[in-house]
Structures are given as structure tokens and as C-alpha cells.
Amino acid sequence: MSAGTTGTDSGADSGTAASPGAGEWPLWEVFVRSRRGLSHVHAGSLHAPDAAMALRNARDLYTRRQEGVSVWVVPSAAVTASSPDEKDPFFAPAADKPYRHPTFYDLPEGVRNL
């Protein structure tokens, strides 16, 4: 099954926040909360040598017009992703269970507040 493959199974050179060094700075995923009451939403990615710089770069790159009140940065290598293939059996179990939706049920004529 493809579910649960790690974010980078490409080896040790994947450059996380803990292993900065020569070469390209590691990649970070940026999540922005646009205003209080809403979730953080993925905005994009950027390179930075460490978490503090990633946060500053994210501020400059993704919130130049007050797009956010809060920002998260996460090392891209730390993300675990499911397979994108829609035919993948990973999501299949949900497909044959329409009874999970309220529209599945027939209601008698005249019933209210249900």
C-alpha cells in the first residue's frame, strides 16, 4: 500500500532543519492563518537554513499584504503523504458507504426539524 510513505524516502541528503550545511538550504512548507477563527492553510514552500529564518522568509514572501495573522513552517522532509492516485484502495472504503450522508435516508412526509 502506498499510504504512509514518508515525506522523503530518498536518503540522508534530504537536508532537514537539523542538518544544514553545504549546498541548497532545506525546503520548508508554509501554512498561513489568514484571520482568527480560520485554520492554517498551505500557502507554498521556501528555502531557509533554519526554522527561524524560514519563519522570517515566510513572513516576507507570503504575508506582504496582511494575508496572515499566524504562520507555521514545517520541514518538507517531515511531511508524510498519501498516494495521489484516486483509484488507490486507500480511499476506496469510503466510496460504498452512502449511508454516512444524511441524504441517504427517506423521511416520511411532514416530518420537521430532522
Add this chain to the structure above:
Amino acid sequence: MPETITERGSRSGAEAASGPRTDPGAAGPAPAQEAAFEAKIAADERIEPRDWMPDAYRATLVRQIAQHAHSEIIGMQPEANWLTRAPSLRRKAILLAKVQDEAGHGLYLYSAAETLGTGRDELLDKLHAGRQKYSSIFNYPTLTWADVGAIGWLVDGAAIINQVPLCRCSYGPYARAMVRICKEESFHQRQGYELLHTLAHGTPEQHAMAQDAVDRWWWPSLMMFGPPDDESAHSAQSMAWKIKRHSNDELRQRFVDICVPQAEILGLALPDPDLKWNEERGQHDFGAIDWAEFKEVLRGNGPCNDQRLDRRRRAHEDGAWVREAAAAYAAKRALGAAGPGEAA
């Protein structure tokens, strides 16, 4: 090609990071994968980084997104030329914000390219080596302050016409980057238009300066839409893949039709004696574009090609110590955090 796979995994975004891998030994694309890809395109669904895609689709996107990203960061130069000589603090603050936006646009686009498995450093190396192109428009000089206005109105205006359809491009990360960019571009265009309008309604000298800038930028702006449809090398395939939604000539015509009334309100003339309304077509006719000039500039013989690339290389080299210092500091901090005796 195990190297490619390693590259893709280590350098690209989390979206791309754990993509379904083609078996290094496998020969040719599986027909089922190709059919699934074609079906998504036909249904107007987006292709996402970890989806299977034809190698040529991937290569086309990398080429186009890289060229686009390079254009954004090279495009900082002609306008930055006037930062220290902006005529007021208001204009200076606006121009600074605009130039900073261009850097941001470059970064959004490099990120989008990275989801395809090509690292930003690799793309920058190719730009610096002259192996990847940027828009030929930025090889023209900004001779006067009015050029800042003409760039905003015409160059950013043309870019918007090109870019709005890219918001519906079949590749998800590119389309999402373009949505963000288009939102920001409209300020760029308006500040340019306002600047030109102010000059055009100022002293006779200022009006002449504005007219001169429009005279010089009009034709290169029309070239920004690329070669005519029958000579465009990549158009047909890109249209089929829904990377491109409209033809070069179609977008160019749209731009001309939009600009004519805007020029009238500016009180400036567009430098084309053949430009006139065609009642029958419901569009403007316009004069022949000098494609020989376009090809010369593309070939590297524009007024500023060498200067732009030199400046770009120098900025990269001069900034090396900053990148190294930041990496060294991060390494030191990481070591300190891991070390046993470091009670902070």
C-alpha cells in the same frame, strides 16, 4: 535513472516528495498511467506533483516555469535602476514594493518548478550559464523615469493578459502560483498607469518624456506574447495539455484592444500608423511586428542582454557569503541544541 529520483525526493516540496516512483528498470510508460493522465486533462482536472505525467509534459513545464521565474527576477533590474532617483518618497516606496513583489513572484515560481523535481540552484545555474532564457522585454534599457510608468502599464499589462489564463493551467502548483501573482500584478499595472498619467498631464517636457517611453516600449510589449501562431514552436502541444489556453496572436489582439482606449485617456499616442479600428472584425488592426528584432534580442543581441546577466551573476556571487553565514549559523545552533552542556 536513480539520480533523478533522489533529486526529486530530496529537493522538491512535500507535495512532490513521496511521489509514485517509476521503477528505475521499467521500460516506457504504463498505458494505464498515460490514459489516467489524459483523462484528467480531458476532464479539466488539475495535475498535481505526485501524479504520473509524461516526461515531455514535465520538461515543458520546467522550461516554461523556469523561464517565467527568471523573467521575474531579471525584471527587477530595469526598474531598480530608478529606485534611488524616484522623484518623491511616495513614488520610491511604491517602486520598492513593486520590485520586492517581483522577487516574490520569482520565488513562488521557483517553488512551483521544484515540485517537478528540479532544484532552484540548478535552475539558477542554468540561467547564469545562459542555458535558460528569460523574457526578452527585460533586455531593453530604462532610459528615463517615465520608463517605470511604461513598464507598469504596458509590460505588466501584457504580463497580466498572458498570466490570467495561466491561473487555469492544468498543472496545479503553477496555476496556484499564478493566482497569487495575478492578484499582485494589478497594483503594478495601476501604479505605472498613474505615473504615466501624471507625467502626461504635467509640463510639456514631462508629456514628451512619457510619450517617448511609450514609443520605445510599445513594440517590445507586443513581442511579449511570443511569435505568431504559425511559427510558435511549442504552442500546439501546450494547448493540448491545457498549459496554454489561448494562442499568442489571440492574446496579443486582446492586449491591443485594451490599450487603445487607455492610451486615449492618458493623452498619449501609440506609435503605430497602421493602428485603427476594424468595424468588420470588431477589433483593431495593427502594424507588422519586427520579428527580426525579436529574434536578435532572443539570440542575446538586445541592448542590455550582457548587462542583465552580468548583474545577475554578480549579485549571486556577492551574496554567497550571506548564504554561507546563514548556513553556518544554523549549523552552530543545531549543534548547540544537541550538545549536552548547553544550558541556555
